Amino acid sequence: MDTRDVPQDGGVIDPMQHSIYAVDEDGKFVAVRSVGWGVTNLLSIQAMEEFRSKIELKMEEVKQGRWSPLAVYLVVSGLSPASLSQVSGVSWLKVRLHLRPWFFRRMSAADARRYAEVFGIDPSRLREFPELPQIPREDKKEDQRTA
Amino acid sequence: MIFGIGGGLFFGYFPFIRVADLALVTYRSWPGTIFKNAVKRLGGQYKTVSYRRAEEAEAELDRIIAAGVPVGVRTGMYWLPYIAASQRVQFNAHHLVVFAKEGDEYLISDSVMPGVVRCDAKDVRRARFSPGAMAPRGRMYYPTLIPKDVDWASAILPAIRGVCDLMAGFPFPIIGVAGMRFLASRMVKWPQRMNQRRAMLQLGLMIRAQEEWGTGGAGFRYIYAAFLQEAGGILKKPALAEMSRDLTAIGDRWREFAVLASRICKERSEDATPYLGLSVALLEIAGRERQFYRNLREASL
Numbered sequence: 001m002d003t004r005d006v007p008q009d010g011g012v013i014d015p016m017q018h019s020i021y022a023v024d025e026d027g028k029f030v031a032v033r034s035v036g037w038g039v040t041n042l043l044s045i046q047a048m049e050e051f052r053s054k055i056e057l058k059m060e061e062v063k064q065g066r067w068s069p070l071a072v073y074l075v076v077s078g079l080s081p082a083s084l085s086q087v088s089g090v091s092w093l094k095v096r097l098h099l100r101p102w103f104f105r106r107m108s109a110a111d112a113r114r115y116a117e118v119f120g121i122d123p124s125r126l127r128e129f130p131e132l133p134q135i136p137r138e139d140k141k142e143d144q145r146t147a
Numbered sequence: 148m149i150f151g152i153g154g155g156l157f158f159g160y161f162p163f164i165r166v167a168d169l170a171l172v173t174y175r176s177w178p179g180t181i182f183k184n185a186v187k188r189l190g191g192q193y194k195t196v197s198y199r200r201a202e203e204a205e206a207e208l209d210r211i212i213a214a215g216v217p218v219g220v221r222t223g224m225y226w227l228p229y230i231a232a233s234q235r236v237q238f239n240a241h242h243l244v245v246f247a248k249e250g251d252e253y254l255i256s257d258s259v260m261p262g263v264v265r266c267d268a269k270d271v272r273r274a275r276f277s278p279g280a281m282a283p284r285g286r287m288y289y290p291t292l293i294p295k296d297v298d299w300a301s302a303i304l305p306a307i308r309g310v311c312d313l314m315a316g317f318p319f320p321i322i323g324v325a326g327m328r329f330l331a332s333r334m335v336k337w338p339q340r341m342n343q344r345r346a347m348l349q350l351g352l353m354i355r356a357q358e359e360w361g362t363g364g365a366g367f368r369y370i371y372a373a374f375l376q377e378a379g380g381i382l383k384k385p386a387l388a389e390m391s392r393d394l395t396a397i398g399d400r401w402r403e404f405a406v407l408a409s410r411i412c413k414e415r416s417e418d419a420t421p422y423l424g425l426s427v428a429l430l431e432i433a434g435r436e437r438q439f440y441r442n443l444r445e446a447s448l
Contacts, residue, residue, distance in 0.1 A: 001364060001399060013231045016259045018361070021369035023395065029373035031363070033261060039409040040359045043351035044233045046412060047167075050348055078225065078237040083278035136233050 003032050010035035011139035012044055041138050048135050059129055068104030069127060070095075073119055076130050088114040151374030152188050152302050153181030156310045156367055159322050160330040167236075169345075172330065172353040174366035178240035178281075182219065182288070184309075188302040192292035197284045201272050204285035209248055211289055217246040217256075221286040223277020228270050229260060234359070239281045245271070258361050303378045307447040315440040324440070327433035331426040338419040346422070347412045354405045365398030372398060375443075386446035393439055400432050 003022040018034040058075045061067050074084060081099065085092040090111050097103040098111070109123070116123040119130070154176060162170040186193050198204035211218050224230055224241035243264075247254040253271050255264040275285045313323060320329035337346040356366075363370040372394040379387030407428060411421045 001369065001395070001402065012233050013359075015229060016231045016234060017261050018359075018364075019258065020364040021373045022364070029369070029376050029391075031373075037358060039405050040355055042409050042413060043355050044359065046351055047348065047355070048233055050167075050344075080279065086278040087273075087276075133232055136231075 003030060006032045006034050007037040008035050009038040009041055009138055012036050012041040012136045014136075036138075038138065041136075045135055048133060052132055052135065055132060062129075065101055068099055068101045069129060070104060070115065071099050072129055073115070073126075074099075076133070077119060079118075084115075084118065088118045090114050148374060148377060149185045150181060150367070150370050151378060152306045153183075153185035154306055154310055154313075155181055155374070156314065156371045157322075158314065158324075158326055158366070160326040160333075161321060162333075166352060167348075169349045169352045172356050174357055174362055175360070178221070178242065184306065186290070188306055189297050190294040190302075191290060193288050193290045195286065195288040197286040199284075201276050201285065204275055204287070205268065205272055208245060208287060212245055212247055216289050217244050218287050218289045219243075220245050220271070220275060221283040222271070222274035223279070223283060224274070226270060226274040226277055227257075227266065229257075229264055229266065234259075237277075237279055239277050239279055239283055241274075299378075299381050303382060304447050307375075307378075308444060311440040311444040311447070315437060315444075324433050324437045327429055327436070331429040331433065334426045334429065335419075335423055338422055343415065347415060350408050350425075351412055354408050357401060358405055365401040368394055368398030368401055384446065390439070390443050390446050393442070397432065397435050397439060400428075400435065404428050404432060 001020070001022045003024050006020050006022050013036045018036070019031050020034045021029050022032050024030050055072060055075050058067065058072050062069055062072060074081065077084075079087070081095045082092060084090070085095045088095075090098075094111065098107055098115075112123040112126050116126055119126075121130070157174055157176040159173045159176075160170070161173065164171040182193075196207065198207070208218055208220070220243055221239070222241050222243060223237065223239040225235055225237050227241070243255050243257040245253050245255050248268070249265075251268050252265045253268060255266055255271075257264050275283055275287075277283060315324055317323045317325060320326055334350075337349060341349065356362075358364065358366070372391045375387045375391035375394060379385060379389075379391065404425070407425060411425065414421075
């Protein structure tokens with residue numbers, strides 16, 4: 001790839017950047033910064049939409065009374081109950097029990113604080129659903145090119 | 148240079164390793180192998196340590212960077228605050244270099260971020276002890292011996308031969324050219340084996356592994372071509388520079404493959420024939436790579 005063809009389709013991986021190796025006019029390789037490529041931006045957005053619908057599905061199951069709100073936090077964070085137990089310090093058995101509404105309602109303030117610490121939220125927010133992740137949008141460009 | 152001397156170039160199709168319940172296609176070899184091989188071939192030495200307690204891990208890291216030695220640190224990238232939301236996943240083999248500490252912040256060089264990154268010590272501590280699969284357990288590594296002189300030929304040429312042997316000669320069709328061909332044969336059946344949406348996500352994962360996961364473009368083919376160009380100059384082997392041009396062209400084909408795949412994902416058509424076209428494109432790339440490794444091995448003797 002030539003340096004002049006390195007894509008700069010920003011907005012989806014901010015603040016991260018790619019370092020693309022491309023060939024300059026003398027045929028020598030140089031590393032060029034890229035804020036993104038429309039092709040992979042599209043795929044990342046599709047993956048995020050899938051992720052969001054998984055979260056919404058779990059929220060539905062919570063509304064039906066099958067799971068506690070903690071289950072939604074697990075989906076959002078990608079943690080397994082075993083991992084949550086390890087990183088929060090709450091025993092594995094308690095984590096599994098807290099996933100069910102009956103036990104979740106009776107959770108101690110100390111455990112709520114431990115979970116909240118992991119998810120970076122205030123303990124009072126634990127009873128509500130976490131914020132749904134925003135689907136990123138590509139930056140609009142003056143000359144709109146198709147992928 | 149380090150990439151090439153460490154081996155670097157790779158392809159793997161591991162249906163038994165799942166990422167978001169999808170089969171893993173990877174263009175990078177097992178975490179740590181490039182660094183290990185590169186240091187060994189250059190005649191250097193390094194030390195790897197892991198820790199049971201976060202406090203000890205942090206104290207040791209602080210001690211070594213205070214002595215002026217940069218340290219490679221393995222982290223779970225989910226816990227790093229500067230990771231983009233679209234890239235934030237549970238992945239416990241994200242490596243970065245910590246080289247200084249100012250107050251409660253570490254100064255970090257991370258390959259996915261421009262310039263120097265400042266990160267709270269608290270977040271780094273959490274990332275170093277991220278739970279789950281392949282947990283980092285505070286693992287860090289740093290050079291203990293940096294050789295003054297390097298015999299470039301003995302560092303570079305065996306590395307190139309190793310890559311050729313692996314990519315063209317691995318006996319199971321999960322790695323290298325055989326892996327690509329196996330994947331191509333499986334890809335045709337994706338729309339009928341999984342539903343259309345899953346097939347699209349599976350394809351998306353493969354392309355993101357190729358272009359989004361820090362590969363320098365075209366699944367590391369461009370970086371390796373840059374290495375071959377540089378190696379050809381240092382060793383005065385113009386054949387390697389020619390191989391560099393061949394690989395760049397192959398890299399361009401991988402990029403075209405990505406564009407084709409994303410078009411299929413965008414259109415979300417119910418038809419299975421696009422996957423056939425994609426499979427044919429992948430087989431063509433596999434054939435080109437096979438010839439490339441044959442030529443490269445000769446050029447590296």
